[in-house]
Amino acid sequence: MKSYPLILDNFSVTLFDRTLFNIDSFIPEPGTSTAITGMTGTGKSVLLSALAGLLPAYPFKLTGSMKLNGFYAYQDGVKTNYKIWNQIRQKGIVFIPAESAQAMNPSLSLEQNLKLLAPDSRDLIEQRLNEYFGINFKKFTKYYPDEVSGGELQRITLMILLSRQGGLLYLDEPTVNLDRNLRKRFIQFLNEEVLTQKDKTILMASHDIDFVRALSMDTIIALEDGQFKYLDALPESSGYEKPKPNEITGPGLELQKVSQHYKIRGVFGEHDFYAFRNLSIKFSESIIYGISGPSGCGKTSMIRSILRLVDGTSGNIVLDKQNLVELKRKENGNDPAAFKPFRKKMSVVQQDSRFAFFPDLSIRDSFTQIFPQQG
Incomplete structure (x- = not known):
């Protein structure tokens, strides 16, 4: 008898009094890949969380049944016991959340996280990180998850989780924190290393139509009005017309030789790290600015410096002729009285x-x- 890794039968999830979806039947073929698309808020992430057994009993209510790896995971909307779920997980389920950094233990270094999550795949992970993302993992082994940029952590975590053993793979919005160039490399990686192998049954949720279109997925489903709608082709992306820029009304914010310094902890004590140095730029009032650059170049650190949410800022950040760095030197959870009007x-x-x-x-x-x- 043919064995299916996933079987849904009259499976529905309700949040308070709102039914998010009701799936009559869904049985993907073993070794196939399915992309689930739809607007933000349609329930894609909730569905994957339910399939991974991670959805809390409250405020969600489940009905119907679900089989994973030959075992009942839910019967009549009730999650089966721990022993059954332990057998399900032993056969291999890999769940990659939208914020994949959630899979990392913040109290462990990246090296320790790798040994915990994928101890038998180190060589493969290092090779994939270097080939597809240009990351030398050996330079990151002593860092903790909060000591690298969001993009760097996303790439490292993705490669660790995607190199784990398991026949059932769930990916929830995997392009979060990946810039345009990194997204292209990730598409290449998925097409060459994951989707062509046919050794895993893959379900991926994404609202990024262009990303899904570039992948060699076997099946594409739109989650609309709580139902699965099978698509022969994806809709074309609608264009965006750039509005006419506002006129400059006066001086706004100015950064004068601003540097952002961090103390990075490691096995052998702390060491110095600069997110950026001697940054000078003027931002005029009524103008919208876009700051772009590769992951890890200091974009988020610049915003945090301006907001005065970090220590270690030098130089001048001038707003209304006042230097915000002088008004708030240390971040201790409270704003000094002189800084509160600017907050x-x-x-x-x-x-x-x-x-x-x-x-x-x-x-x-x-x-x-x-x-x-x-x-």
Whole structure:
């Protein structure tokens, strides 16, 4: 009898009183790849979390059944016991979350994380990192996850997880933190090293239509209105018309020979690291600026320096004729009185916008906390 790695039967997930999706039947062939597309918020990530057994019982409610690697993972919406899930995982499930850094233990170095996650694949990981991403892993072994850039950590984590043994692979928005050039290399890697092997059954969720189009996927599904819709071809991406720039109304923000210095901890103590040095630039009012550059070049560090969220900043950051570096030398969780008027002029959209909310408050209550502080 043919064995299928994944079988869904009348499988649905409800969040409070809203049904995210209801899948009548889904049985991918062993060794095939399926891309699940759809707009943000349609439930793609929730689906993969449920398939990996990571969805909390509250506030989600599940119905139907799911089989993984020949075992019932859910029956009548109820998750089966630990012993069964242990047998499922022993047969091999690899789940790569959208923020793949979540798979890394922050208290361990990158070397220790590799030994924990993929101890038998070190040579393969080093070869893939060097060939496709130009990373010499030996230079990163002593660093901890929070000591490298988001893009560097994403590349290292992806290669570690994608080199693990397992017949069932879930990828959730894997292009997060990858710039355009790195995305091209990652596409090449997936097409050459993963999708052609046919030794894994792959499910990937992505709203990046151009990324999915470039991959050699066997099946493409759109998750729309809570249902699977099989696609013969992906829709064309709609263009974006650049608006007319605003007129310059006056001086805005100026960086004068700004450097950002960090102390990096390691096995043999701390050592110095500069995200950038002697950066000078003027930003005029009413103009939108785009700062581009490869992962790890210091873009995020520059924003954090301007917001005065890090120590080790030298030079002048001038706003309204005041030097923000002098107004707030140290980041200790509190703004000095002289700096508070400038904080009200600042807004930030973080890389992971979920961090803008309080995890122990509802969205409504988070708003009441955030907006009064903005004046």
